[in-house]
Amino acid sequence: RTPLAVVTGASSGIGAATAHALGAAGFDLVLGARRVEQLDEVAAAVAEAHGVSTQARRLDVTDTASVEEFAAGLDTVDVVVANAGGALGLDPVAEFDEEQWRWMYDANVLGVARTVRAFLPALRSSGDGRVVVVTSIAGHQTYPGGGGYTAVKHAAVAVTDTLRVELLGEPVRVIEVAPGMVETDFSKVRFSGDEERASAVYQGVTPLTADDIAEAVAWAVTRPSHVTVASITLQPRDQASAR
Ligand code: NJP
Numbered sequence: 100r101t102p103l104a105v106v107t108g109a110s111s112g113i114g115a116a117t118a119h120a121l122g123a124a125g126f127d128l129v130l131g132a133r134r135v136e137q138l139d140e141v142a143a144a145v146a147e148a149h150g151v152s153t154q155a156r157r158l159d160v161t162d163t164a165s166v167e168e169f170a171a172g173l174d175t176v177d178v179v180v181a182n183a184g185g186a187l188g189l190d191p192v193a194e195f196d197e198e199q200w201r202w203m204y205d206a207n208v209l210g211v212a213r214t215v216r217a218f219l220p221a222l223r224s225s226g227d228g229r230v231v232v233v234t235s236i237a238g239h240q241t242y243p244g245g246g247g248y249t250a251v252k253h254a255a256v257a258v259t260d261t262l263r264v265e266l267l268g269e270p271v272r273v274i275e276v277a278p279g280m281v282e283t284d285f286s287k288v289r290f291s292g293d294e295e296r297a298s299a300v301y302q303g304v305t306p307l308t309a310d311d312i313a314e315a316v317a318w319a320v321t322r323p324s325h326v327t328v329a330s331i332t333l334q335p336r337d338q339a340s341a342r
Pocket of ligand 1: 160
């Protein structure tokens with residue numbers, strides 16, 4: 100049987116690069132995101148580049164029914180990469196925007212939990228399931244203006260760590276990949292398309308590429324079955340960080 104991997108948030112950035120890296124490692128792929136045209140293009144490019152079978156399915160991780168529909172019919176899945184998510188805004192806590200914080204929690208925390216709930220039976224059925232949660236360096240530290248995003252990524256780390264101990268003794272490994280700054284659509288989304296604000300966040304730091312993260316994901320899920328890569332942090336060399 101060809102191994103099957105599912106990647107959420109695969110229409111751009113880290114998710115799209117991860118689809119390529121897993122395709123190169125010989126996985127068939129089911130890809131999910133809201134922007135279906137872009138997702139179709141990624142699925143076609145991965146199939147063509149790596150000779151694997153790919154499927155693009157519309158997915159909104161903030162919508163329980165959409166996640167259930169996305170997982171429907173996938174009875175055996177070897178790898179699930181819960182990558183969909185993102186940040187909105189950079190306001191100080193005292194000026195926080197309730198709608199932005201709610202969306203961030205819904206997408207980054209509930210989105211991961213919905214994805215895990217929908218796919219756990221299929222991961223168990225694989226006999227060696229692997230869940231990768233793409234969290235953030237923001238799940239391990241804070242910074243001014245990052246209140247909402249750091250809060251939800253800390254929560255995503257907590258959910259991931261909880262899942263790992265809950266699944267002890269079961270054939271499912273739980274892996275956290277925590278990126279620092281990566282050049283993707285992330286900052287454009289965060290600042291609602293304001294390119295100037297988006298590029299200002301790098302402040303002289305050379306960001307990682309999406310491929311840097313994708314290679315780490317592919318490496319982690321291809322370790323022998325007795326090895327759980329519990330957590331990997333990757334950050335730009337010059338990014339100020341306690342990690
Ligand atoms: O950003 P981007 P990244 N339902 O914007 C999807 C974390 N991270 O690759 O739905 C389903 O290119 C969206 O697809 P679409 C970050 O928090 C990044 O950098 O079509 N999918 C797109 O494919 C996130 O968890 C950095 O708009 C949804 C993807 O998510 C992960 O890395 C630093 C969705 C976002 O791709 C990937 O982000 C860090 C929904 N409701 C952590 N909402 C960084 N880049 O610097 C969004 O610490 N998506």
